[in-house]
Amino acid sequence: MRTKLRRVTSAAKSATRTRPERHRQPVETRRALVEAAAKIFNSAGYHGTDSNRIAREAGYAPGTFYVHFPDKLAIFLAVYENWVSAEWSSVEAILKSGGSARAIRRRLSRAVLEHHRKWRTFRASLRALSATDDVVHAARIASRGRQIETMTRLIRARNTRVPSRARMLAQLLIAEALCDAVAGGDAKSLGISEEEIVRLLDESARDLLGDGATSRTI
Amino acid sequence: MRTKLRRVTSAAKSATRTRPERHRQPVETRRALVEAAAKIFNSAGYHGTDSNRIAREAGYAPGTFYVHFPDKLAIFLAVYENWVSAEWSSVEAILKSGGSARAIRRRLSRAVLEHHRKWRTFRASLRALSATDDVVHAARIASRGRQIETMTRLIRARNTRVPSRARMLAQLLIAEALCDAVAGGDAKSLGISEEEIVRLLDESARDLLGDGATSRTI
Amino acid sequence: MRTKLRRVTSAAKSATRTRPERHRQPVETRRALVEAAAKIFNSAGYHGTDSNRIAREAGYAPGTFYVHFPDKLAIFLAVYENWVSAEWSSVEAILKSGGSARAIRRRLSRAVLEHHRKWRTFRASLRALSATDDVVHAARIASRGRQIETMTRLIRARNTRVPSRARMLAQLLIAEALCDAVAGGDAKSLGISEEEIVRLLDESARDLLGDGATSRTI
Amino acid sequence: MRTKLRRVTSAAKSATRTRPERHRQPVETRRALVEAAAKIFNSAGYHGTDSNRIAREAGYAPGTFYVHFPDKLAIFLAVYENWVSAEWSSVEAILKSGGSARAIRRRLSRAVLEHHRKWRTFRASLRALSATDDVVHAARIASRGRQIETMTRLIRARNTRVPSRARMLAQLLIAEALCDAVAGGDAKSLGISEEEIVRLLDESARDLLGDGATSRTI
DNA sequence: TATGAATGAGATTTCATTCAT
DNA sequence: CATGAATGAAATCTCATTCAT
Numbered sequence: 001m002r003t004k005l006r007r008v009t010s011a012a013k014s015a016t017r018t019r020p021e022r023h024r025q026p027v028e029t030r031r032a033l034v035e036a037a038a039k040i041f042n043s044a045g046y047h048g049t050d051s052n053r054i055a056r057e058a059g060y061a062p063g064t065f066y067v068h069f070p071d072k073l074a075i076f077l078a079v080y081e082n083w084v085s086a087e088w089s090s091v092e093a094i095l096k097s098g099g100s101a102r103a104i105r106r107r108l109s110r111a112v113l114e115h116h117r118k119w120r121t122f123r124a125s126l127r128a129l130s131a132t133d134d135v136v137h138a139a140r141i142a143s144r145g146r147q148i149e150t151m152t153r154l155i156r157a158r159n160t161r162v163p164s165r166a167r168m169l170a171q172l173l174i175a176e177a178l179c180d181a182v183a184g185g186d187a188k189s190l191g192i193s194e195e196e197i198v199r200l201l202d203e204s205a206r207d208l209l210g211d212g213a214t215s216r217t218i
Numbered sequence: 219m220r221t222k223l224r225r226v227t228s229a230a231k232s233a234t235r236t237r238p239e240r241h242r243q244p245v246e247t248r249r250a251l252v253e254a255a256a257k258i259f260n261s262a263g264y265h266g267t268d269s270n271r272i273a274r275e276a277g278y279a280p281g282t283f284y285v286h287f288p289d290k291l292a293i294f295l296a297v298y299e300n301w302v303s304a305e306w307s308s309v310e311a312i313l314k315s316g317g318s319a320r321a322i323r324r325r326l327s328r329a330v331l332e333h334h335r336k337w338r339t340f341r342a343s344l345r346a347l348s349a350t351d352d353v354v355h356a357a358r359i360a361s362r363g364r365q366i367e368t369m370t371r372l373i374r375a376r377n378t379r380v381p382s383r384a385r386m387l388a389q390l391l392i393a394e395a396l397c398d399a400v401a402g403g404d405a406k407s408l409g410i411s412e413e414e415i416v417r418l419l420d421e422s423a424r425d426l427l428g429d430g431a432t433s434r435t436i
Numbered sequence: 437m438r439t440k441l442r443r444v445t446s447a448a449k450s451a452t453r454t455r456p457e458r459h460r461q462p463v464e465t466r467r468a469l470v471e472a473a474a475k476i477f478n479s480a481g482y483h484g485t486d487s488n489r490i491a492r493e494a495g496y497a498p499g500t501f502y503v504h505f506p507d508k509l510a511i512f513l514a515v516y517e518n519w520v521s522a523e524w525s526s527v528e529a530i531l532k533s534g535g536s537a538r539a540i541r542r543r544l545s546r547a548v549l550e551h552h553r554k555w556r557t558f559r560a561s562l563r564a565l566s567a568t569d570d571v572v573h574a575a576r577i578a579s580r581g582r583q584i585e586t587m588t589r590l591i592r593a594r595n596t597r598v599p600s601r602a603r604m605l606a607q608l609l610i611a612e613a614l615c616d617a618v619a620g621g622d623a624k625s626l627g628i629s630e631e632e633i634v635r636l637l638d639e640s641a642r643d644l645l646g647d648g649a650t651s652r653t654i
Numbered sequence: 655m656r657t658k659l660r661r662v663t664s665a666a667k668s669a670t671r672t673r674p675e676r677h678r679q680p681v682e683t684r685r686a687l688v689e690a691a692a693k694i695f696n697s698a699g700y701h702g703t704d705s706n707r708i709a710r711e712a713g714y715a716p717g718t719f720y721v722h723f724p725d726k727l728a729i730f731l732a733v734y735e736n737w738v739s740a741e742w743s744s745v746e747a748i749l750k751s752g753g754s755a756r757a758i759r760r761r762l763s764r765a766v767l768e769h770h771r772k773w774r775t776f777r778a779s780l781r782a783l784s785a786t787d788d789v790v791h792a793a794r795i796a797s798r799g800r801q802i803e804t805m806t807r808l809i810r811a812r813n814t815r816v817p818s819r820a821r822m823l824a825q826l827l828i829a830e831a832l833c834d835a836v837a838g839g840d841a842k843s844l845g846i847s848e849e850e851i852v853r854l855l856d857e858s859a860r861d862l863l864g865d866g867a868t869s870r871t872i
Numbered sequence: 873t874a875t876g877a878a879t880g881a882g883a884t885t886t887c888a889t890t891c892a893t
Numbered sequence: 894c895a896t897g898a899a900t901g902a903a904a905t906c907t908c909a910t911t912c913a914t
Contacts, residue, residue: 026894045350047265050887052897061896066889068894121349128346131339131402132263141407148408166414169405170396177395178388184349187387189359190366196384242877242914268904279879284906460893460898481786483701486883497900502885557785564782567775567838568699577843584844602850605841606832613831614824620785623823625795626802632820680873704908706876715875720910722873 030068032058038079038122046076046125073129077139080126084143087115088150095154109202116179123180147172155208163208171208175201248286250276256297256340264294264343291347295357298344302361305333306368313372327420334397341398365390373426381426389426393419466504466514468494474515474558482512482561509565513575516562520579523551524586531590545638552615559616583608591644599644607644611637684722686712692733692776700730700779727783731793734780738797741769742804749808763856770833777834801826809862817862825862829855 036058040049051072055065069075094107116123129136148168155162163171178201181187182194254276258267269290273283287293312325334341347354366386373380381389396419399405400412472494476485487508491501505511530543552559565572584604591598599607614637617623618630690712694703705726709719723729748761770777783790805822817825832855835841836848 029894045346048350051889052887062888062898063890063896064894067896072888124346124349128263128342131342132266137402141404144404145408164414165408166405166410166418169399169408169410170415170418173395173399174392177391181387181391184355186359186362187384190363190383190387192384192387196382197388200384200388244877247877269906270904280905281879281881281907282877285877285879290905462898465898481782484786487885488883498884498902499886499900500898503898503900507884560782560785564699564778567778568702573838577840580840581844600850601844602841602846602854605835605844605846606851606854609831609835610828613827617823617827620791622795622798623820626799626819626823628820628823632818633824636820636824683873705910706908716877716909717875717911718873721875726909 026068029058029060029064033060033065033068034075034078034082037075038082041076041079041125042119042122045121046072046129051075073133073135076125076129077136079122080136080139080143083119083122084146087112088147090115092150092154095158105202105205109198109205112175113179113182113198113201116176117183120180120183123176144169144172151208160208168208171204174204178204244286247276247278247282251278251283251286252293252296252300255293256300259294259297259343260337260340263339264290264347269293291351291353294343294347295354297340298354298357298361301337301340302364305330306365308333310368310372313376323420323423327416327423330393331397331400331416331419334394335401338398338401341394362387362390369426378426386426389422392422396422462504465494465496465500469496469501469504470511470514470518473511474518477512477515477561478555478558481557482508482565487511509569509571512561512565513572515558516572516575516579519555519558520582523548524583526551528586528590531594541638541641545634545641548611549615549618549634549637552612553619556616556619559612580605580608587644596644604644607640610640614640680722683712683714683718687714687719687722688729688732688736691729692736695730695733695779696773696776699775700726700783705729727787727789730779730783731790733776734790734793734797737773737776738800741766742801744769746804746808749812759856759859763852763859766829767833767836767852767855770830771837774834774837777830798823798826805862814862822862825858828858832858 033054037049037054040054040057049072051065052062054075055062065075069078090111091108094104094111097104097107099107126136126140130140131137148165151168151172152162178197182197187194187197251272255267255272258272258275267290269283270280272293273280276282283293287296308329309326312322312329315322315325317325344354344358348358349355366383369386369390370380396415400415405412405415469490473485473490476490476493485508487501488498490511491498494500501511505514526547527544530540530547533540533543535543562572562576566576567573584601587604587608588598614633618633623630623633687708691703691708694708694711703726705719706716708729709716719729723732744765745762748758748765751758751761753761780790780794784794785791802819802822805826806816809816832851836851841848841851
């Protein structure tokens with residue numbers, strides 16, 4: 001004796017809507033859409049997100065989405081860009097903040113980890129798309145390039161010796177991998193202490209940011 | 219008011235069909251489906267793959283898919299399992315092969331890298347699904363656990379000191395991250411020599427498999 | 437590795453399409469869908485009807501169906517509701533019309549019979565679904581309740597003594613059963629005169645609506 | 655975070671199977687299939703029943719079904735025939751049993767009611783199919799004819815005056831309708847006592863089977 | 873007769889996208 | 894710009910039926 005779950009076509013939705021009193025600035029609309037998209041992509045993944053829902057969540061009608069973005073992929077890339085610059089300005093802020101090298105490195109690890117924890121699902125979608133879609137792949141490569149440049153700039157600003165590009169890329173990749181494992185709860189599920197992983201992450205960062213201690217790392 | 223609609227089985231079609239002589243072993247059919255699925259998942263990603271196509275590619279009709287798997291996710295997990303055991307038996311074979319520790323480590327790196335290069339897209343889908351779907355996530359965690367056990371066993375067999383589980387997990391993650399970057403062509407696109415990345419990968423493996431050289435790693 | 441598959445919107449098709457000038461009132465669309473559904477359910481039965489056909493028949497694309505109804509069952513229930521209220525407003529109209537009790541009763545019988553003749557297949561599906569599906573069952577019970585209330589109201593308005601609820605339910609059931617047999621052509625096929633059945637129906641109604649004649653019924 | 659319910663392809667099923675040690679009499683196989691079909695049709699309805707399941711439930715492979723029946727409809731009709739003769743032989747048995755007319759009538763009402771309660775869903779499917787499918791419709795008419803003949807024979811045997819065929823058909827229909835309402839729990843759900851409905855059913859039967867009491871009917 | 877793997881047509885449903893207002 | 898009803902291609906999944914053994 002089966003029965004379906006009726007889709008709540010119009011009731012519940014208005015509860016979620018923000019509808020910020022009909023803001024007429026296109027920039028604002030775009031921003032709202034990107035924000036909503038980021039949130040949904042990050043909880044349901046790219047393929048679990050539908051463009052109508054993005055619009056609705058941002059307080060707009062489905063059609064509005066296509067006024068601002070040619071397609072779903074475009075807004076995904078916009079979210080990506082937002083995301084990358086947010087991460088790096090936060091990194092930059094931390095590096096500019098005072099304290100010992102060790103303190104800074106610690107703050108950095110925490111921030112990066114937190115960032116990954118927060119964007120876990122979005123990042124997973126990014127990787128998957130990147131393997132399948134040339135445009136996303138290119139965007140990701142470009143972003144990696146910019147990450148390495150930023151890293152170079154930051155390290156240079158600290159008067160430390162700049163490592164090879166390969167070394168920097170590796171560091172980015174390792175940081176991501178370890179952060180993901182912690183953020184995704186993998187370590188925990190495997191009975192591995194998150195602290196130990198974080199410590200390994202910290203060690204691996206030592207060389208790059210240099211603090212005089214003996215690098216005995218990963 | 220008709221009693222039955224006789225299905226008009228179009229004659230022409232059966233002429234075109236390849237129909238691989240109606241294999242009658244379900245195990246064989248299942249294997250063929252998994253094989254086809256692996257191939258397609260790995261080129262189009264999970265969401266770019268449809269069950270009808272898997273069946274067709276394996277030489278069967280759409281319905282046959284559902285005789286052997288309840289849904290697309292089930293075959294994805296089956297592919298995953300295949301994949302994991304294939305990787306580890308190859309690793310084991312290499313470790314059992316003769317030669318110096320360095321030679322073995324080198325062969326290992328190459329093999330793992332090759333494996334990642336080959337399964338790049340599949341793995342990306344795996345990660346993405348793992349972030350969204352509990353079953354996949356659980357399967358992945360379980361597999362990681364087995365990977366660590368296998369690693370422990372292999373290292374112990376070599377009479378080397380067994381590192382902490384955290385350290386082993388980190389090594390798995392790092393290897394994957396670096397391999398992915400090389401396999402995905404990221405390094406190349408960024409003007410970074412793949413060899414250098416491979417060298418870093420090799421160094422990071424040294425500690426775990428131990429070869430007496432000074433570990434001056436990542 | 438494609439970014440997007442542009443859908444090739446075949447030109448020719450839009451020429452053929454009837455597209456009833458894109459009615460823009462959802463209410464109107466819904467009505468059209470319900471109307472089409474009623475018609476098809478009533479000729480092919482619930483299981484012989486598919487949602488795409490309903491949409492097409494109403495002049496819409498398949499997807500439009502799901503904009504207005506979550507599934508086939510929902511539109512079936514909508515049709516049912518329409519149907520019940522149509523029947524009872526017609527009954528009410530007849531009871532309000534002038535003439536002797538006998539004349540009214542006769543008109544009533546004819547109307548009810550006609551109604552059943554017209555909706556024979558739909559009603560059969562309703563019964564079948566009601567035995568299998570809890571939601572339909574509940575809807576049917578609810579509707580029966582309302583029918584009894586309406587009946588009570590109508591009888592009371594005629595200053596006749598209101599019979600027991602059991603008696604009223606029985607009357608509803610008997611009327612339906614006899615009407616169905618006539619409407620379905622069962623009587624005829626069995627060499628039984630429809631008039632005689634109608635007369636029995638008429639007699640059985642006498643008590644309820646009261647006309648002073650001796651009730652010598654079924 | 656969704657997950658599917660895996661279909662238990664081969665485990666649970668064997669539990670249900672009767673597999674009566676490979677009975678090789680085709681008659682026996684047919685009987686087992688009809689029995690299983692009756693059971694499933696009656697719980698899931700015609701459209702909710704699949705031929706593979708019938709076979710499995712009877713302890714056979716899907717193909718076996720088609721050795722004994724040309725299609726699903728054929729077995730439905732076979733079940734119907736079984737059902738009708740079962741009902742009438744039970745009626746006959748009761749009428750042949752001793753006791754006062756009143757007692758017999760009472761036993762009869764109970765038996766008929768019980769029969770309807772037991773076969774509620776099957777009968778609903780029968781009606782629905784009958785509205786859509788000519789073959790089923792014909793079978794039902796034929797069966798009705800036989801019912802009326804049997805009724806005539808039974809009444810004649812009791813030396814009571816045989817009513818008109820219309821009257822007998824009406825009685826069949828009324829009995830069915832009232833029984834269904836009780837069997838389906840409709841009366842109960844509407845706060846109507848089943849006993850009262852049964853009493854009305856009993857009264858309506860009085861005339862036909864005659865017991866000298868004043869007919870104060872429906 | 874019985875088997876059971878395979879079939880394939882077709883129904884249900886989704887959702888990125890369009891377009892007239 | 895914004896709207897939102899409508900679109901329709903396509904994917905998932907079912908199941909009555911076949912056929913080689």
